[in-house]
């Protein structure tokens with residue numbers, strides 16, 4: 158099989174509501190979709206959800222890198238030689254992880270379609286479903302409680318709350334939330350780097366009594382010492398997100414004893430291959446992983462769900478990025494019902510375009 162063409166398109170999709178986190182607010186979703194064509198009629202689809210503040214990319218840089226640097230490397234190659242192709246891309250281009258991710262997902266989609274298997278079966282097939290958190294962006298105490306009530310009524314089993322901008326309100330919010338939803342529902346918090354280390358310790362120690370499952374990225378992504386300081390001073394397990402992109406980051410975090418859990422995202426790692434490496438390194442170090450996502454369509458979240466189901470060491474999921482979209486360009490990929498993510502038995506990622514994109 159040979160790659161004959163690669164199509165790239167920018168997409169802009171409306172969100173159900175503005176999404177605010179400590180790093181900023183998004184009013185719509187801007188991503189890039191790719192389609193890889195082969196001489197055997199199989200096509201693979203992939204997605205990049207670039208984040209200037211996390212991966213340092215925009216849709217413009219993603220399209221430029223894919224069109225001008227990656228596409229010439231891909232044409233004529235056998236898409237099943239995934240390791241070889243991704244190694245060539247990584248040798249030619251530093252960073253640009255979401256652009257690489259789009260290509261990685263599309264290649265794995267082709268692999269699954271060629272093998273006539275849903276991707277999670279090819280990657281390990283460890284489980285059939287995974288509980289996912291649903292995320293509430295930063296908003297006032299009242300609105301947070303109202304939204305949580307609605308999400309729980311819809312079947313959510315885990316609520317992830319964005320914090321990190323206002324320590325006093327954060328504490329008040331978690332208290333009110335716990336009182337509203339009771340103790341059967343899990344609560345995770347994510348500060349998205351919003352606190353200074355001492356501030357993080359103060360807030361986390363105050364909310365420990367409300368049974369917090371774990372706290373994500375309390376301090377700046379570059380501050381591994383600060384992260385360790387927080388981890389050593391609180392009882393809530395500390396998860397890294399923005400500090401962890403690659404397998405090398407994983408090794409450094411393990412050496413530094415800086416965290417309890419990893420949050421792996423395909424857009425940070427550059428796709429499924431590097432994400433699997435992180436999960437495997439973590440497993441050997443006794444660190445469980447969560448698979449997370451950005452705001453993404455069912456292509457990106459679908460690919461991540463397949464990986465989450467495939468591997469034993471993906472113990473948690475925060476795969477709700479597609480739920481923020483008012484409309485999607487594909488159907489399938491991931492099915493979310495009552496706080497549980499599943500995939501279909503369709504081959505590859507299992508998505509079907511329902512909008513004209515290319």
Ligand SMILES: [Mg+2]
Nearest residue numbers: 347373374398
């Ligand atoms: Mg996070």
